[in-house]
Amino acid sequence: MIILVFFLVHWYLSVLMQTVFLHRYAAHQMFTMRKGWEKVFYVVTFIAQGSSFLSPRAYGIMHRLHHAHADTQDDPHSPEFSKNLFDMMWKTRLYYNDILNDRDTISARFKKGVPNWPWMERFGDRWLVRVAWMAIYVLVYVQFAASPWLFLLLPIHFLMGPVHGAIINWYAHRYGYTNFTVDDTAKNLLPFDFLMMGESYHNNHHKFGGRPNFGGFRWHEFDPAYPLLKLLNSLRIIQLRRGRDEAYM
Template identity: 75%
Template sequence: MIIITFFLLHWYLSVLMQTFFLHRYAAHQMFTMSPFWEKFFYAVTFVSQGSSFLSPRAYGIMHRLHHAYADTSRDPHSPDYSENLFDMMWKTKSFYNDILKNRDSIDPKFKKGVPNWEFMEWLGDRWFVRIAWGVAYTLFYMYFATAWWMFLLLPIHYLMGPVHGAIINWYAHRYGYVNFQVDDTAKNLLPFDFLMMGESYHNNHHKYGGRANFGFRWHEFDPTYPLIRLLNGLHIIRLKKNNDLKYM
């Protein structure tokens, strides 16, 4: 029970920070926050994602490109231009690393306003830090695991951030249903998003890329949106009044 609880906590905290901080804040700037709170959520993202920490700066830039060039040869991660899931993940990794290491030639307009805490960007990408997180997960399992099959969950812990990205970038462009006609293959993966904190309403999001609530239909509950409303009410963040505009 301890292992399953730990896995679920890691899963949902990691995907929450990916959708709240990396996606809705860094990439789409659906709300603003003070420099203090930006660093706070940087740190929470680092702890939540651990060994698979994703740079908010690189993620934000890459995701903006995904919206601008979805399902074209310039899309950083399109199933239409990949042989399989793992090929897409590898291409995404290479594209991400080029941004992270400043080896890209991306139009500066895609980089405008992305958060960039240089120390945390540096720390989260150190191999010794990633390995230390992995060792910590493994030791936790060695102490608390009660069955051999539990250790099969460890690789997901090691690669939690990329796993979440792959679920949406591959499966939500191949399977699901459509609420809106868009110029790409984005679909709503789940009618009730119990898995990805609202991220699986991918078709809705591609239609209204600046809308903070990803759900539209009565059954499409976006678990992240009430948190956003709460943080807005507490003046920790400030929702933009017109967040129905697409980024493109």
């Protein structure tokens, strides 16, 4: 039971920070915050994602390219131009690393306003740091795992961030339903998003790329991250932008 709780806490904290900080803030600028709070979000994201920490700067730039070139050859992660899920993940990794290490030739317009804390980005990307997080996960399992089969969950802990991205970038472009006609294959993966904190309403998001509420177009569509954004806005930790109902690009 302890291990399952640990896994679920890690899963939901990781996907929460990915959708709120990396996706809605870094990529789409659906809200603003002061630099001090931005660093707090960096640290919480680092803790939540652990060994799979994703650079908010690189993620934001790459995701903007995804919206601008969805399901074309210029899309950093499209199932339409990948042999399988793992091929897409590998191509995404190469694209991400080029941005992270300033080896890209991406237009400056995609980089405007993305958060960038160079020290934390370098620290979170160090292999020694990633291995240390992995060791922590293994020690938790050694201490509390009631069955050897539970150790099969460890690879998901190790790659939590990329796993979350792959679920949406592959499966939400392959399976699900649509509310809107868009210029790509984005679909709403789950009728009720109990798994991805609103991220699975991908068709809705591709239609209204700047809208902070990913759900709400059908009675069963509930975006769990949106009430949190409203709470943070009421506490003046963030400031939601008004009228953000248009696509980013």
